[in-house]
Structures are given as C-alpha cells and as structure tokens.
Amino acid sequence: VLRPLKVVIDNYPEGQIEEMDAVNNPEDESAGTRKIPFSRELYIEQDDFREVPPPKYFRLTPGREVRLRYGYLVTCNSVVKNDEREVVEVHCSYDPATRGGNTPDGRKVKSTVHWVSAANAIDAEVRIYENLFTKENPNEVAEGEDFTANLNPLSLEVIPQAKLEPSLAGSAAGSRYQFERLGYFCVDPDSKSGRPVFN
DSSP states (O other): OOSEEEEEETTSOTTOOEEEEEESOTTOGGGOEEEEEEOSEEEEEGGGBOSSOOTTOOSBOBTOEEEETTSOEEEEEEEEEOTTSOEEEEEEEEEGGGGGGOOTTOOOOSOEEOOEETTTOEEEEEEEEOOSBSSSSTTOOOTTOOGGGGBOTTSEEEEEEEEEOGGGTTOOTTOEEEETTTEEEEBOTTOBTTBOEEO
C-alpha cells in the first residue's frame, strides 16, 4: 500500500489476527502461497476510497460493499476527518461468512481492493521513476539553454511511508516482487535493516 488510508473494521474482534492464504502468482500455481495477517485495523490505498464517488467508481464508498482480497467483504459505514476535512480513517463492518472473499449467499460485489494489516505492516520507502527528460531528444532546446532545460521534474517520486506485508522485511537487495495492482518493484541497495527501500 503506497499511500495508506486506515480502515477500522468495527465488528471485527479487537486483538484478533488471522492468517489468510494469498497466492504468490495467480498465473503460476507452482509459485505457491504465502500467509498474510488480517486484523481489525488495515491500510488500503487512498485511491480505493471516495466519500463522493465519481461515475463508474466501484471501490469503497459510504454504504458500498467491497471484497478485501484474500480477506472478507466489508461495507463502509462512516469516516473520520482531520481539521482540513480530509478523510483519515474509514470505519467498516465485515461479514464473517465471507472469509477468503467468498459469498455463500451468492451476492456479487464489483470491486476487490488490496490491503495490509496495520498491526503487522512494515514501513518502507518506495521510489517511483518516470522518464528523466520531457522530450525524446533532450538536446532540442531553445537558444541559450542546454539539455537540463528538458529535465522532467517528476522523474522521481519518493513515497516515504508506504506500508508493506511483513514477509518483505528481510528482502535482499535486488530481490523483485509484484506489488498487487501497482506494478513490479525491486529492493534498492540503500535498504537498511528495519527500513527497506523499493524501486
């Protein structure tokens, strides 16, 4: 979860942690599975919640039910805002009969979102790179300028407080992972014990 938003599942037992089975690669069964902790407080991507959703937005909104990947179905009941009126916490209820995302009664939900357990998540720095230059040929410049006029100010975004699954804590430099719904990332040599860095 790169840009975390806290989700509290009000009817989930406090202090309880379950281990959910997650597939390592949905396209390759031989890659196996891993256990991920599930708890009352989670983090989801900020983009996976909208208090006032735009048209055709199917992720979490007040009153809507979504599937937490490998977890349960949850419904948003309320939000907590800061002094700037920004949503900082989403309160939900869960259906205990939907473990693993199944619906015994056959009801359908239109969206699945990824998450990490707040109690077990590790903090990480994530660096997202874009093109270094704004033009294909950086030497195409106005008179009196050099190639630096075409540097892309958005070529590097550093996200200092991403939340990751605890299984990534000891990842070696150069190790590669797919971050669910986000892309492929590798461990940077700048990583330190207790403070991983991913590119």
